[in-house]
Amino acid sequence: MNGLRHEAGVVGTIRTLDYDQIRYELTLAWEVEGKPEKMVFDLRSRTGPGNGRMKQFFADLGDAPPPLGTRLRISRAPRDARPPALVPGFVQREPGRDAQVLRQVWALAALRRFEEAEAQFKELDRSWERACAETLTFAVDVHADDEDGAVFEWLREKATTLWYCWGSTATSGGEGAAMVPDINRAVNRFQQIEKLRAAR
Numbered sequence: 001m002n003g004l005r006h007e008a009g010v011v012g013t014i015r016t017l018d019y020d021q022i023r024y025e026l027t028l029a030w031e032v033e034g035k036p037e038k039m040v041f042d043l044r045s046r047t048g049p050g051n052g053r054m055k056q057f058f059a060d061l062g063d064a065p066p067p068l069g070t071r072l073r074i075s076r077a078p079r080d081a082r083p084p085a086l087v088p089g090f091v092q093r094e095p096g097r098d099a100q101v102l103r104q105v106w107a108l109a110a111l112r113r114f115e116e117a118e119a120q121f122k123e124l125d126r127s128w129e130r131a132c133a134e135t136l137t138f139a140v141d142v143h144a145d146d147e148d149g150a151v152f153e154w155l156r157e158k159a160t161t162l163w164y165c166w167g168s169t170a171t172s173g174g175e176g177a178a179m180v181p182d183i184n185r186a187v188n189r190f191q192q193i194e195k196l197r198a199a200r
Contacts, residue, residue, distance in 0.1 A: 001025065001040040006032070009072050019043075022078045034079045074196045075144040083110035083142070090120075098125050104130055109154050116160045121158055129169070130182075133162035137186045152197075156190050163187065 012032040012156055021027055026041040031070075075081075084103040108117035136159035143152040145152050163183045171174035 001042055002038070004037060006037050006039075012037075013076070013078070023077070040074070073145060074193055075141050077141045077144075081138075081142045082106055098132060102135050105137070105158070106155070109139075109151055109158075110143070112150060114154055129162050129166035133159055133166055133186065136162060137189070139157065139192060141191070149197060152193070156193075159192065160187060162165070189193060 006123050010032060012030040014028065014030045015036070016029040017026070018029070024043045026043055028039045028041070029041070030037060032067045034193055084107050086107040087100070087104055090100070090104050101120055105117050105120045105124075108114075108120060140152060140155045140159050144157060146152055163186050167176065172177055
């Protein structure tokens with residue numbers, strides 16, 4: 001309704017989805033290539049997204065290929081997301097510093113200093129595996145678009161290890177079952193990234 005138009009296949013990050021019951025309008029706020037936009041749809045229209053037909057609307061779009069000459073963005077991380085800065089001479093000597101250790105692991109891996117990253121990785125306190133797994137999962141997404149897949153693959157392996165190690169701490173079948181969806185969500189995302197990278 002506000003004149004914005006995008007072809008099927010454009011990738012963006014949805015920030016909010018609002019419904020105005022009085023005007024019967026749907027407002028979709030999202031970011032496309034780092035630029036915020038708001039698209040407004042009249043829910044009384046017989047075309048486009050609407051009440052009761054959102055699923056069908058997106059299904060009808062299909063998996064349109066990106067326009068020629070463009071590169072499909074795989075990562076879901078913000079475009080300005082970057083690896084943390086390397087801290088020269090950092091040594092893990094005190095317990096409870098996993099946040100700093102993990103930043104150093106990611107920073108070293110991003111520089112392809114994998115042996116040093118591995119040494120730091122071994123210093124992680126395993127009681128924080130869930131939080132560490134989430135951080136490295138985000139790091140995997142940040143590197144999903146790397147031309148060279150070495151950093152992505154190293155981080156994916158370590159994040160997968162942490163997710164499964166966390167799952168192995170379950171003390172009952174019920175607790176284990178509650179962990180499975182989170183583990184599967186991360187592992188499935190890794191597999192999706194791999195497929196998208198292979199299809200480029």
